[in-house]
Amino acid sequence: xxxxxxxxxxxxxxxxxxxxxxxxxxxxxxxxxxxxxxxxxxxxxxxxxxxxxxxxxxxxxxxxxxxxxxxxxxxxxxxxxxxxxxxxxxxxxxxxxxxxxxxxxxxxxxxxxxxxxxxxxxxxxxxxxxxxxxxxxxxxxxxxxxxxxxxxxxxxxxxxxxxxxxxxxxxxxxxxxxxxxxxxxxxxxxxxxxxxxxxxxxxxxxxxxxxxxxxxxxxxxxxxxxxxxxxxxxxxxxxxxxxxxxxxxxxxxxxxxxxxxxxxxxxxxxxxxxxxxxxxxxxxxxxxxxxxxxxxxxxxxxxxxxxxxxxxxxxxxxxxxxxxxxxxxxxxxxxxxxxxxxxxxxxxxxxx
Amino acid sequence: xxxxxxxxxxxxxxxxxxxxxxxxxxxxxxxxxxxxxxxxxxxxxxxxxxxxxxxxxxxxxxxxxxxxxxxxxxxxxxxxxxxxxxxxxxxxxxxxxxxxxxxxxxxxxxxxxxxxxxxxxxxxxxxxxxxxxxxxxxxxxxxxxxxxxxxxxxxxxxxxxxxxxxxxxxxxxxxxxxxxxxxxxxxxxxxxxxxxxxxxxxxxxxxxxxxxxxxxxxxxxxxxxxxxxxxxxxxxxxxxxxxxxxxxxxxxxxxxxxxxxxxxxxxxxxxxxxxxxxxxxxxxxxxxxxxxxxxxxxxxxxxxxxxxxxxxxxxxxxxxxxxxxxxxxxxxxxxxxxxxxxxxxxxxxxxx
Numbered sequence: 001x002x003x004x005x006x007x008x009x010x011x012x013x014x015x016x017x018x019x020x021x022x023x024x025x026x027x028x029x030x031x032x033x034x035x036x037x038x039x040x041x042x043x044x045x046x047x048x049x050x051x052x053x054x055x056x057x058x059x060x061x062x063x064x065x066x067x068x069x070x071x072x073x074x075x076x077x078x079x080x081x082x083x084x085x086x087x088x089x090x091x092x093x094x095x096x097x098x099x100x101x102x103x104x105x106x107x108x109x110x111x112x113x114x115x116x117x118x119x120x121x122x123x124x125x126x127x128x129x130x131x132x133x134x135x136x137x138x139x140x141x142x143x144x145x146x147x148x149x150x151x152x153x154x155x156x157x158x159x160x161x162x163x164x165x166x167x168x169x170x171x172x173x174x175x176x177x178x179x180x181x182x183x184x185x186x187x188x189x190x191x192x193x194x195x196x197x198x199x200x201x202x203x204x205x206x207x208x209x210x211x212x213x214x215x216x217x218x219x220x221x222x223x224x225x226x227x228x229x230x231x232x233x234x235x236x237x238x239x240x241x242x243x244x245x246x247x248x249x250x251x252x253x254x255x256x257x258x259x260x261x262x263x264x265x266x267x268x269x270x271x272x273x274x275x276x277x278x279x280x281x282x283x284x285x286x287x288x289x290x291x292x293x294x295x296x297x298x299x300x301x302x303x304x305x306x307x308x309x310x311x312x313x314x315x316x317x318x319x320x321x322x323x324x325x326x327x328x329x330x331x332x333x334x335x336x337x338x339x340x341x342x343x344x345x346x347x348x349x350x351x352x
Numbered sequence: 353x354x355x356x357x358x359x360x361x362x363x364x365x366x367x368x369x370x371x372x373x374x375x376x377x378x379x380x381x382x383x384x385x386x387x388x389x390x391x392x393x394x395x396x397x398x399x400x401x402x403x404x405x406x407x408x409x410x411x412x413x414x415x416x417x418x419x420x421x422x423x424x425x426x427x428x429x430x431x432x433x434x435x436x437x438x439x440x441x442x443x444x445x446x447x448x449x450x451x452x453x454x455x456x457x458x459x460x461x462x463x464x465x466x467x468x469x470x471x472x473x474x475x476x477x478x479x480x481x482x483x484x485x486x487x488x489x490x491x492x493x494x495x496x497x498x499x500x501x502x503x504x505x506x507x508x509x510x511x512x513x514x515x516x517x518x519x520x521x522x523x524x525x526x527x528x529x530x531x532x533x534x535x536x537x538x539x540x541x542x543x544x545x546x547x548x549x550x551x552x553x554x555x556x557x558x559x560x561x562x563x564x565x566x567x568x569x570x571x572x573x574x575x576x577x578x579x580x581x582x583x584x585x586x587x588x589x590x591x592x593x594x595x596x597x598x599x600x601x602x603x604x605x606x607x608x609x610x611x612x613x614x615x616x617x618x619x620x621x622x623x624x625x626x627x628x629x630x631x632x633x634x635x636x637x638x639x640x641x642x643x644x645x646x647x648x649x650x651x652x653x654x655x656x657x658x659x660x661x662x663x664x665x666x667x668x669x670x671x672x673x674x675x676x677x678x679x680x681x682x683x684x685x686x687x688x689x690x691x692x693x694x695x696x697x698x699x700x701x702x703x704x
Contacts, residue, residue: 324683
């Protein structure tokens with residue numbers, strides 16, 4: 001069996017009995033039932049993921065996948081494509097936002113070259129899974145072949161499975177790739193059927209003309225390739241990106257290990273959609289990190305039925321929003337396990 | 353000079369030059385300018401508060417002020433008043449949500465009896481500043497005398513000034529007091545002129561009848577006392593609460609020390625409004641912790657012109673929302689100080 005099939009087959013639905021037990025405990029903690037809102041919801045979800053009534057999260061791993069995009073030749077980004085390898089180097093030397101954020105939360109960090117259009121030097125923290133020197137320009141050709149699409153996902157699976165399983169208990173997804181909000185928007189349009197004008201946003205800051213070029217590029221790519229709405233591999237191959245495929249694989253492998261995934265912004269969420277298309281049980285393992293500034297992110301979140309934890313006006317990627325949200329996830333578990341119940345604390349309940 | 357006057361006189365406006373220097377540095381870090389949204393805003397604000405271009409936050413202190421409310425006799429709360437002392441005891445024994453949250457962020461925690469309607473036992477972590485055994489019922493009498501209002505604020509100032517100044521660099525406000533969303537709503541109405549029906553919410557969970565009683569109580573209190581919209585002491589005395597006055601004092605004393613305040617939900621925000629009425633320069637030191645589920649919280653936040661960091665559907669108080677938001681504040685400073693600039697990392701900037 002292929003790596004992808006094995007991984008998809010290993011994914012189980014979340015454990016409803018553990019979730020019911022966690023809900024019951026939440027209702028008996030010394031606070032009005034539901035008064036901790038999403039914090040309670042997350043703790044209950046994690047009970048289902050970890051298949052135990054008192055889940056615990058404490059070992060985050062940030063995986064940043066990098067790739068380049070032929071569509072940048074259509075003028076869809078505010079930054080030149082050379083910034084992708086430059087920012088990968090910046091991450092390897094610890095100067096990027098995600099480095100600071102990973103350190104703050106004590107996360108193990110893995111940087112992966114999935115398809116950067118430059119030769120990167122060997123570095124102990126860089127995992128080389130380069131499929132090609134950037135994707136094709138989706139407005140005139142496929143992003144990648146069908147074989148490359150499968151290879152990208154399986155590379156992502158391998159990145160996760162190569163880690164010591166005990167070294168992390170939650171995956172934080174991140175990415176770097178100049179131009180990658182364009183394929184992410186195309187993926188969203190292909191899956192949801194929403195109009196590109198309602199999805200395409202300013203990314204890292206294109207002006208009005210750049211926004212128009214970006215929207216036109218997504219429309220042209222969809223008209224050219226007509227990807228099947230329920231075929232993740234077809235979508236990834238025709239309008240995707242290597243780092244997006246890698247992230248989809250990383251998500252699948254993490255879920256197959258029975259661990260949750262804290263999803264970052266627009267590009268990571270597109271990858272999560274592909275993972276859910278490949279196995280719908282993935283949905284129960286996803287936690288929304290943040291609400292991106294990017295226009296179509298709400299459409300993605302609604303399709304996935306996930307409610308992000310923070311809304312800080314971010315539009316950076318790299319895993320930054322998910323890393324900022326991470327402490328809330330860890331704390332949600334502590335609330336469930338460590339607070340006193342009404343009976344333990346001899347506190348009176350709500351008036352009948 | 354009185355403690356209150358001395359404190360008010362010690363408050364300085366935030367440092368605009370430090371804020372400009374921080375803004376300049378943010379614009380040169382290796383990310384699109386503004387891509388970290390509120391995280392950037394907070395780092396710049398903290399530069400102004402700490403009067404340095406690279407602020408640092410790492411020693412949070414949670415102060416939970418507790419008090420009881422005569423207005424509970426009007427049936428405004430879902431929980432009986434006896435829960436206030438019970439929850440204070442729960443906090444002293446470490447079983448409440450705020451205990452778990454404080455521990456997660458490594459915060460020093462101070463619990464203060466400002467006016468609980470029960471004799472509480474001596475405990476090394478309990479500060480006794482009891483003004484009275486609960487307030488008067490604001491629907492028929494003043495909450496407290498003018499002298500008690502000043503005493504409550506000065507008690508809050510004393511709580512802060514009694515701490516080793518080096519032991520904390522940010523205050524997280526918290527409170528416990530069955531019925532205290534009612535005086536908080538009355539304070540908001542008195543200051544902003546907004547209608548009680550647009551402010552009064554369900555607190556910890558009153559039903560429709562309870563909500564109607566609560567709204568009627570606020571309307572009756574305002575009609576009876578007609579507090580002056582710009583007179584914090586009059587408002588506190590007529591429709592306030594001892595823990596709310598104590599928090600206003602704690603905020604003033606923290607700001608007078610040149611330190612920021614991370615404001616929790618509906619009751620804490622009412623206290624922050626009183627502090628700003630007493631000295632408008634306080635506003636620059638306030639960071640909004642979370643957006644409460646309580647109806648009128650948005651009106652308060654708009655009046656204060658602060659934008660909360662998280663929106664998790666919380667309606668607990670105790671300082672819980674601010675404690676959950678705290679890691680974002682600490683991280684905002686690290687981003688500003690530790691990220692590389694474009695020049696340092698040799699990363700290309702945005703296309704001209």
